[in-house]
Amino acid sequence: MKNLLLLFALLVSTSVWCQTKLIEKVTKTGDEIVIPYEKYELENGLTLIIHEDHSDPIVHVDVTYHVGSAREELQKSGFAHFFEHMMFQGSENVADEEHFKIVTESGGTLNGTTNRDRTNYFETLPSNQLETALWLESDRMGFFLDAVTQEKFEVQRATVKNEKGQNYDNRPYGRYRELQAAAMYPYGHPYSWLTIGKLEDLDRVDVEDLKSFFMRWYGPNNATLTIGGDVEPKEVVKLVEKYFGVIPSGPQVDPLKLTPPVLESDRYVSYVDDKIRFPAVIFSYPTVPRFHPDEAPLDCLAEILGSGKSSYLYKNFVQTQKAISASASHPASELAGEFSMFVLPFPGQTLSDFEKEVRNILEEFAKNGVTDDDIQKFKANQEASTINSLSSVSGKVSQLASYETFYGDPDAIKFDLDRYLNITKEDVMRVFEKYIKGKPAVVLSVVPNEETAPAQPDNYEIPTEGKSEYPTTDYSGLEYKRPEGDQFDRSARPGLGDNPVVKVPDFWEDKFENGIKVIGTESDEIPTITLQLTLNGGHKLEAKDLSKAGVASLTASLMNEATENFTSEEIQEELRKIGSRISVGSGQTSTSVYISTLVKHLDRTLELAEEIIMHPAFNEDDFERLKKQQLEGIQAQLKDPAATASQIFQKLLYGKGHVYAVPGSGEEETVNNISLDDVKAFYAEYYSPAVAELVIVGDISKDEIMPKLDFLKSWEGKDVEIPELPKTKKADKTKLYLVDKTDAPQSQIRIGYLTDLDYDLTGDYFKSYLMNFPLGGAFNSRINLNLREDKGWTYGARSYFAFDDPEDPIAYVATAGVKADATAGAVNEFMKEIKEYQKEGISEEELAFMRKAVGQRDARSYETPGQKASFLRRIIHYDLDKSFVDKQTEIIESISKKEIDNLAKKYLDYEKMYILVVGDEASNLKQLEELGYEIVKLNEEGEPKVIRP
Template sequence: MIRTIGLVVLVAVTLVGCSTPKGNNADETQQIGIEHTRYQLDNGLTVILHQDTSDPLVHIDVTYHVGSSREVVGRSGFAHFFEHMMFQGSQHVADEQHFAMITEAGGDMNGTTNSDRTNYYQTVPRNHLEKVLWLESDRMGFLLPAVTVEKFENQRDTVKNERAQRVDNQPYGLRSERTSEALYPAGHPYSWPVIGYVEDLERVGVDDLKAFFKRWYGPNNAVLTIGGDIDIDQTKAWVEQYFGPIPRGPEVEDLPKTPVTLTESRYLTLEDNVHLPFLQMTFPTVHARHPDEAPLDVLADILGGGKTSIFYKNLVVSGRTVQAAVSHPCRELACEFQLLALANPGVEPNLNDLYERFHQTFAEFEQRGVQPDDLERVKMSIEARTIFSLQSVASKVSMLAYGQTFAGEPDLVQADIDRYNAVTAEDVMRVYEKYIKNNPAVVLSIVPMQQTQLAVAKPQYEIPARDIPAFDAVQEVAQTPIEDSFDRSQIPPEGKPPVVSVPDFWQTQVLDNVPLLGVTTSETPTVSLSISLEGGPLLDPIDKAGLASMTAMMMNESTTQRSNVELANALSKLGSSVQFSASGRFTTIYVSSISKNLPATLDILYEKLFSPAFLEADFNQLKQRSLQAIQQQMKNPNALASRAQSAILYGPENRVSMPDGGTYTTLSNIQLDDVKAFYAQFYNPAKANIVIVGDIEQSLAVRLLAPLKEWAVANYEIPAYAAFPEHNEGKVFLVDKPGAVQSVVSVVRRSMPYDATGEYFRARLMNFPLGGHFNSRINLNLREDKGYTYGANSYFSGGKTLGIFAAGGDFNAPNTLESIQEILREMSEYKRDGITAQELAFLKSAYTQGDALDYETPAAKARFLRHLLVYELDKSFSEEQLAIIQGITAEEINLVAKALIQPQDMHIIVVGDATSLEPQLAELGREIIRFNASE
């Protein structure tokens, strides 16, 4: 992932630390930062340690200063390819063992690659720290002996599948790639995609990859960052033991900053399988941490940073676009100023007219200038997002690693606050004049297939053909032998497991029969509140599905006292959020605030909750945007699969057969009076529950929530379900997506609803070896062995009244049949042969150790409390689950499998190119039904 996408994301990911919020009783000059220890091993490895004993977990990050910018023309995708290869075992770690060991420890792990760096990270209970250091050091120093041609070919297929799933088979998936090709000259480190070109991946061999590893993955080009419940001295000793003997790699110099300039604008048109025409202007600017980065970020926020922005007013409120935004994503070597909009084809389908609106907005900004509220909003958002970033050890570790890698200084928290606080109105206007006004840009039009007349009417720029040089033979990079003082083949022992208990919480009532659960925690000066009203979309009339969702969206708009822009401005200046949404079984109101601003934030909540204006203009705008968004969703293969699955399982007589937001037809039926009636009938606390977590005592919470006592109760009933469709045997439902390079497959049936300690809980235990984790049978077969997919799984998903069992993934179109056959075979074999002793032991270990990670953040604590309320559970349910896990036998697991795995009765839903797929699927011997998921 690229580091920054505009000011909002930049602030969210770069500002972390330990702070006391500014306020009447706080030191206004207090510096905010992350306490850490930094040192360097003799081999050049930089080590950063951060101690946080609030939860019994540790987060370990290894960041290598190598991304796609270190590649050369014709050999793109190496850094990302190596992200995959680093999980395929090393000299002392077997293939797939890294995933298995972290999963068995109850931990999480992954890796990411962007233009400038690659990182690998794990979060585990604290007693597994030594084991993770052993794993990470082994792949740093001993990866290549385990790299084989077979693994290389397998991961090449996996990367190609990932590209197909995330880029080639997604609407607008080529947007960034085409923009970079036009913006940067050939050979520029950002002119090719991080994931690489398929032809480049096909061109190289295993020796090329080995040479790339030897060049860039030495300890002197890495930062090891460890945070959490650690003993500093012991951690230093382990780091020295496991990483100290690894020799330095070749010396690495920073790449020169390479911002680009354009002599004239470049206009591109891309035809895609989309409904909404798309326009993007991209201006080259500076580089990350350049003095002008901060004012450019502020400029982006003023122009297109939400409801308070000029873009929102001119393009979204006017109905010309479904979405419009401005951002300033920055990378190590160069930044881009991006303006983008999804056109509303019912109002402004021609992108040439929209392009003129962009320029009119620039002219308006020049006349308007920078207003005081603009800077106040930005600076308050920095303070709020800084404080919220303190909630996770992983976030703090990630930012320490970022600061060290790119600035040579781990803790950039105060420096970032200072540089944004220093931005003036004059700075913003200066960077606008310098980098944007009358400057050339890359202008990309994405239009529906065969509708190029909708594009910006300018001479088209042709992206030059790639000039691939002849490559010399791979140059061998010498490696110094590693001499250890210990037996590296021995897996380090685990320490004593931490004792984890569920969060202490208090319980009371705000008004009769409305429970309020809370957790008081002073780790960060933040408060999160949720009010859940049961019913949500289930209360929609069947012919007006989407009414609950539309009502929630209207609750986010104007009140009788203030416009939606005024409300958005007030919330931004508080650094707060008040958001209404409706999904699943609930309408939910989410509130987040730093502690000192909670009273003012709750005043806005009450204004929104009790005084919605329900303006015709707001309704018409939201309805049109939603209708266009629904039509666009029908171009997304995963959305089509989800829509088909619900319709097939639950039938047209049931509300649950349709998306939360409704369909084009049902949403068209909704009028403003329907919204008003829904609010009047169902926005009351008859079936409400409230959860509050953060830096707030019970007594203060009750006092601040006292206005809810005036909320009148009006009982209502949630409609019962109509009869669900019954099928004697499983069928194939084929949804056509012409030209799809992948097929989305779901093998599915209805199953039981959620329970905490009964049949559903045991079913999830049973499924764990089959498809419930990375090393499960289904994923290892279809991803790691066959190379048909980027990932495949199976799962039970249950709510309060309904549940499903499903398996599937996104598969190469030519391998659709084989993929389905393998899923069915894995199910049948598991049902027949049962769980192995090794799988049972692995299951018990993974499920019993992961609770150390379950309650770290306020959001996790809030999820736990909502779970208790929704399912009417006592907090001791987790102890009951632990007893079940510890005592369950293979025989019990196998009985559950025999009862619940019925592959012959499961429907097979396939979204892909029907013309090519239908002959394949006929070999399954099942009835094939063409299903229209777009209605």
Template sequence: MKKLLIALWLLSAMTVALAQPKLVEQINRKGETLIIPYQKYILSNGLTVILTEDHSDPIAHIDVTYHVGSARETLGKSGFAHFFEHMMFEGSDHVKSGLHFKTVNASGGTLNGTTNQDRTNYFETVPSNQLEKMLWLESDRMGFLLDAVTQQKFEIQRSTVKNERGQSFDNKPYGTALEALLGALYPYGYPYSWQPIGFVEDLDRVDVNDLKRFFLRWYGPNNATLTIGGDINVKQTLAWVEKYFGSIPRGPEVKPAVPLKPVVSSDRYISYTDNYARLPLMFIGYPGVKMNDKDQAALDALAMIIGKGYNSLLYKNFIKTRKAAEATMFSYNLELAGFIGIEVVPFPGQTLADMHQMVQETLAEFEKRGVTDEDLARFKGSAEADFINTLESISGKVSFLAESQTFTGNPNQIGRQLADIRKVNKEDIMRVYRQYLKGSGAVILSILPKTGEVKPVAPNNFTPDKSNYAAPDYGYQGLTYRKPKDKFNRAVQPLAGSNPSIKMPAIWKSNTENGVNIIGSYNNEVPEVSLSVSIRGGGLLAANNTSKAGLPNIVAQMLNDDTESMTAEEISGKLAKLGSNIVVTAGNDETVMSISSLTKNIDQTLAIAEQRLLRPKFTQETLDRIKKQVIQNLMVSKAQPANVANTVFNKLIYGSDNIRTYGLVGTEQTITNITLTDVQDYYTKYFAPGVCSVVVVGELTKSAAINKLVFLKHWKNKHIEIPVPPAPTAKPESKTIYIVDVPKAAQSEIRVGYYTGIKYDATGLFYKLGLTNYALGGGFDSRLNIDLREEKGWTYGASSNFSSGKLGGFYVASAGVRAATTDSAAFEFLKIIGHYAQDGITPSELQFTKSSIGQSDARKYETNMQKAAFLSRIQNYNLSAGFVDKQNMILKNLTKSEVDALAREYLDPDKMTVLIVGDKAGFLPVLQKSGYKIIELDSEGRQK
């Protein structure tokens, strides 16, 4: 007996020892070498754990990556990996349905999941005191999912995935282009021959038992990587990981998939007609290389030289000559294989066959021209900077570590990837051109508008051979569900730790003598500087001349082109070599030049910015090219139901003749009216230091920033009056539903709202209305989204918000819904809004609003972009530095009666305009019996 007790004790001791996480690697920072310090552990159940400390912000980012994506599916059951991603948010044994999202959001966090061909990941970013709670959530669905799966949840998420496919693929121009190309590029049944979203008929074919088998086969801890980064204590975090994940049993072993390069021996021509496309598209696909292949960087360089940016050959031959609205090339790499793509969208008057011939001539031109020193410098400068920029945030760092571990078994890949970029030479690029493109067979896809006037590149000559397909045996037989056995009460949700200290950016301000207002914040987390130069005015300046609406946008695009001393191509080349970006865009009330640069290159970058801002060169050739592109974009937008809904809704609430409906983008006629003199006069009249403000964020002190922006001091000032657009002229009829017919639309777009006239106020009515709307439509857990998506499965997402600015804004609730549910969804919107206005917020909703918004400040100031947005808001609205404290006090003291009063006054559905854009044949008969007046409009918002 004594010997037996000793044996049992030894066995118990061995079990405890085996359960301890094993440290297998530790990487520390060394000097100035770019590296992410981390510790890597393996739990006894096979779970890989990677921890990286970063105390610069009081947040933690958690990523769980499972090494399974759509490549582990079979024909007839496509889309299942992505479908399962949705099911992972539907609750587990100790987390009731709907509580996963709600728990994260109530913690002031954000979350999501994504699925691609090779992996599925789930992630949360939360204040660091909420970390233990997130580990509890993630471990519960890893270990305790299946008994919580119900047929009802299954059906709702099946419907939600169908809605996602409709919204993101079937209801937009060219939405199924990649699906068609890959189906012809890869052999029938090859894991990449379909998209992760899958086919609708396959989603209809699977059942809840398929889901359970998928979970048991692929979602074991030994097929997962848990990566945690941010403001964490490694020892404590590791203890929590062992507590919550350590008892989860191993799953079946997962063998690595075998790479298989597809063979396309001769050109394959395929085509289809697109219900929404106004312009045809040619898509050429060649077999490429898998991720981390020795040729990956060289193919990226080849794609840049031939088809990316102002310096590319495709730009020179297609865009510059105004033959095409778009011409690009890319190389895409997956775990098992990859492909190289060339896309061309020709302007009217050009045939797809001509475009194909021009592509071949461009490739021949490249072969004759070869690779220049300039090409190499541009590629290496831009590729290295882009790579470094992805590591700016803790989520970027964690994602990189997780992906590297999943696909290579080694998280420490920064040095190798940078080395691959840096060692690319001319011979490598020419070699991969000859190996992968020259003389190689390709898939040539022609996408045709439904007008029937456009011919494909060549007649279809390819149909997939289905005769040799045999579904792989992934080992779904005999799987059993073994629940973890814990030594603690998992049903008790962990409490949050003490609140972290939130540090808002330290702000400095300055003004030049000629009126430029400068605001900035210093941080040296990354060797980078971000600036924005804002000129007040924007699209609203078109109020002075409505016949030239769209002029501010045209001017902004021309500022991205030539200057007095450099062509656009020369500027693009210099910026690429520096790893910098300068982009000018126009908004409704400002034109903004956005600048990003490595600190070491900021002087050279600002010298180019100075040229673009103060010495632009406007030419007729550039204007003609940009106008043609803008007009074509306007035509294309009319084919997209979501764009049509937004445009027509604006006209309904502002008035079809109000400049606020079209001042920024213009119309086809107003763009045609714009002359080179208009462009020059606009720039001369409205660009001046007195309406200019600058935001500087990054590794520049106040004195250094002011010294580097000295060129702004020499800018001559002038008096500028920014016109105020007229008040809305629209008078929508009550009890009326406006419709726009889009025959055969896969989904309908619904908009419900009205013009409020409320101006932005960070601590006044506008801010309080945002708080009021939060429970109704401001987040995933809002009434609109839970009802329409999670309970009914009619949409991929429903939301509402109060939009505003300096001139007053509007309220809108919106969603893209399944066509068959259009009429029901429209009335559901009105019912939910009406109940909220009548009955008000519930006590639990009020508490959730306070908890979610109140704790979210920890995530607001992490990246340079976030800091810049914060400073811009202070600058644009003349806010005091303490406005955030005042907001927090308003939130803390918010009462139910206050919210209810605001809801009654500002969320009355009887004030609201209802618009539906979709196939009227499916919903009009029901609407005609509803008692509402029905008014049909065209895509321009004109009554039929």
């Protein structure tokens, strides 16, 4: 229920007359879908939205600035995203690198994101840390510019370049969106470049340009502060007035309105990407902005054409084994939208043929039209998606902030859902005729080499110079207004309230006679139920016969296909009609069946789950198609430097002949050995209740759910023996292994070895996690601060202890993707940090930081159904009780510097580590040789080429 107030709204502040106005209050009165909130406006124009939710002792704070790359202009791209980085680099009262440190040691997590139309910064913390979050966010809103330095500017410029290298230039298909945007939008249109910006623009910009951009767009009157969680609104208002009230308004910001792009004819563009195996053809049509009446039916059209096994693209391309994947989407932004179809054909076929087939599919759809089932499935998925988005405070806060920013009303969730639930078949056909059928498109081809022809020869040259017809911003005359009038010492970090009481979820346990262990917890925050059935074994079972490695993965894939009573299409469409999800996947040590449904559809969902788990059809056609996809995927991995590095590193750690040295998807030779009979045998032997664990989380009691699980209680299966793996041979000394990726703009680095740690959540394993936290386990760890924040060589670097099964060795791993010319330097800095920490140990400051950061994390550990399920899985799998959480807390509070130092000496054995570099050999070999390690050259399969002393 919404209560709109008159112009002279309710006075809520007792400190400053009429400083803050209550604009509206929305409450929940029944079962309607609504996010309750109170909305205020400060005198400086800042919009404040408060959502009160006491279900967990956490608070989520989001500051959304209505500025993204759309406010940039020609030759000055990337500013908004650059500011996302710069705003974490300290402000007048928050020291360099302190933002991440303060939030992390408060037991919180944080980040920032930028898109075309907005930039947001957010934190999730224990509720007693609210004032800290407001202090941090207000300081960078009002007291940021004086802390900006040329040095910080240069480091972040390098970091952004590394982000572009890692996420775009060095990633398969990483550049297609850049060309797609430039071909779709007119020259100078702010959507014609990506949020990341262009490297030449980043090189062109200086620190004064950046300051001007901040002064123009980052005022409180262009921001929405949204706070949700375990809070009292009156107290929140007082704190917000205290920290944000003195910040002066910025220049007025008028809505940006641009004419949507119009294509006069098809535009064919292409580029070569030597990191891909599959060519790609992408169709893109200009459409409508967000919240336009035609957005919802266009979204429905995209689902009909490209989502699910009944979609036109899937049936014509994937099911027929012509393509490894095919999809459609309709992302809509504030100023415009694009309807896209993306097809990845198998090698050996021409993109021109695929272009014709895509056009034929559109003609086929035009003849067939929209069915009642199409509409039912779309609406069911929209309803389920909306309800699931309300499972976390951060999800609800994000929605409130987005609706306020782009719709002008936080209370838009019902309107938003209704516009999807009210669409008709006629609406979908109308938008198809208006925007897609026979309309010009950008047709983009991505090819693996010059010999592969694009769909059509390029007929459109993307402009790179000329005059822009789009409005520019006058940045002259802007003046930094330093906030004045604080009635407190802003340089002092706020004190903390009482630590919140963190309640470990209550749970119940049971065990079926056939061996299935069951654990569950009741949660009524949203009307959903999540079940996770885990079958222990997975890829590890293949140790018995490595000649058919990949059979566990292939079996799980086939479980998502036809059953004895349903075709592949029918079973998935039955699920989509009710907005439920059942998926089967295999990992290193287990196979999992994930089930998610609204409460009202539980019975039907469990009927379908029984069909999938108990009655797989294992059809020959499905098998051949999925086997082909798995083989092609294996080949595609070899093109991806990050995937190559991870796979070869596993081979170094475990050695030839070990099951973990082989990817879970298998290798080309082993997958070729697998027959359909092998899959049937794997299912018969290893899909058994004897190794099953079931986790249940949701709005249902034990008494209600247990009678519905008779199909699992009556499941019969064999006893399963999970193999004990052989001992691994450790390195006798540290060596450097080099894999050549010619001309790679980045190098992938992996460093580590198999430790002697045993898995124990209250023993050395857990304590070593604490030990590593300041070294490489946090954003402001030694490793990340060195390589990312100080050097600007990487988008991120970290280290951790990893394992797949508590019975198996635990590896220590350090990892990063770094710019090519910093490869040797990065290896050197990695090893320097590990050595120094091993020898000198943790500092008292780092010890205090770790205690606070890890000690307060539990406040946000049990919020969502997924988090609860993960916690319960650990309980049942490792035979724990709730007390392990208390024991961990005791360890965090009592562990000494001496104990941590001893753990570092014992488990950071830098003299027996594998160093792997996947990058350009020609430009890096000499510098790597100077590091003094023995170098072993490997091919892309991880086999030695040449040993160089």
